Amino acid sequence: MVRILIIKTSSLGDVIHCLPVINDIKYFVPESSIDWLVEESFADVPRLHPGVNSVITISLRSWKKNLRKKSTWIGLYKSIKAIRENHYDIIIDFQGLLKSAFFTLFTRGDIHGFDKASIREAAASYFYKHTHPVSKQIHAVVRNRELASKCFQYELLDQSAHFGLEIHNINNFNLSERYVVLIHGSSKKSKQWPMEHWLKVIQFFNVLGLRVLLPWGNLEEYHFSKSLRKASTNSLVLPKMNISDLANIISGAKCLIGVDSGLTHLGNALGIPTIGLYLDSNPYLTGVYPNIKVPSVNLGEIGVTPTPESTISQIEAII
Template identity: 40%
Template sequence: MRILIVKTSSLGDVIHNLPVVSDIRRQFPAATVDWCVEESFAAIPRLHPGVDRIIPVAIRRWRKKLFQSATWREIGACRAALRRGGYDKVIDTQGLVKSAIVARWAKAPLAGYAADAAREPLAARFYDERFSVATDLHAVVRNRQLAAVALAYPLSGEPDYGIAVAGGAFDWLPATPYVVFLTATSRDDKLWPEDNWLALGRQLYELGYCAVLPGGNSVERERANRLAAGIPGAVAAPPMSIPELASLLAGGRAAIGVDTGLTHLAVALKIPTVALYTATDPGLTGVLGSGFFRNLGGKAQLPTAAAVLAELQVALA
């Protein structure tokens, strides 16, 4: 059996889809499982040993250069690669029009959410098989349920993200045990106040842990440097790729993160994780896994540094 999963973006959504691969592998050990994903997130499914081939798309980049011939050559090459897959079933767990269109390029039986369950109901018109999955379930559970009904297997057990990464031996890391602070997110209203990060970092230092603060773009790295300067023993990490960040997380004693994909990656790696929510409800898209994890806060709620430390002390014990 040859199966294609279409989950293109974003980082957290892609991570939420990893348990689907584990489920399929348990049910069909000899199956070929490929994954179509945005090029910028391709490193995530590559972490799962159950994924055979990654077919990258670049919808975000193509949209900006739609009238360039190079863009259409890339689109043609992607369509050809998907058609060559010879898939027995394609499953679009994204539920968007753009993902449904890409999934159709494979020229294979296509399954997806019914209109009452898809994020964009119009996407359901592209599917050969449509399945209603309750919208009040966590995103991880919805992905797993869709794949299970599309491939007719029973769903059971906790989500298994299926990834394991060795802790990296970075020469800039301190010798002391460290906790990763994931301070950056896509929206300012999702940020946790810097005073809270400073207070938490200082308290952890007193307990024998240093804070390591990664940052992606220049604004995020400036924040990381600013916070590290105010926390004894803290380190602002240099620019890192997703695989390097995974190794950093894997070597940490714990992670604290705002509403961002890397916080979900920490949980997927079974690192004790406390997720902080200030503008969104974690009920449907909060961190979820099989190790130690906590979702704190919510819409118009602000977790305190004391509350975070109390949860961390449970995990670090």
């Protein structure tokens, strides 16, 4: 049995972009057991993949804000203890940051990562025993898959990705109607789509008789959802949900439309027809990546806002 530890701690979209690596490794190294080190807030994602044996969590974001609290140091101790519990044949840091490289200090096994020219923070490469060159000018999914292929010395057969998430007990919270999910919230305002554009798309779904579900993650997103709800009797503002419950909801949707957000990538990874709306990031590098199961489309790019008309045209093509 080949024991493997994957280090990809955050954020939601980045964690999802690393999922196809699991399927690759399981194909080329069938006698393998894979553990994953991840931020607690994103741990639901690797837990949904049947190829992940164990999930080890850290709470680095919380710890940094509460350095004087005893609970912080107890939590750090427990995470380090869990990391050191097993000896791994191969440890791969896909994050490529000092914060992720720090945790390799507590691992037992051969550590791999991007080389100095390929990594996001060059100093992190000095923590690894083995470093590998991977182009920065390719999609994040491909970068992760190529790094893994170099660690295990196998050749990728094709560029199609299988994310491998499984939800066995689908519970759509008594949502008997056909519905779609719209993801309007993003970490940066420059990535958000104008309200008037969303309203045109919602009106289109009303004509189709599809209910529109509106998730939210903070107070600002909640008020935005409420404003969209006022303009459409066929919309529903969801309660605050964790990633696992949202995955449950999304898995039953006819399609998902979303800005550059981890939840948009989650819809695609769950095999839901997905349209990604890009205004201030490069979809070639971090956009919705083609899923072998369903159609997915990226619209827009840095400085080019997708129009409601082009979005509706793509909805008609994939739904």
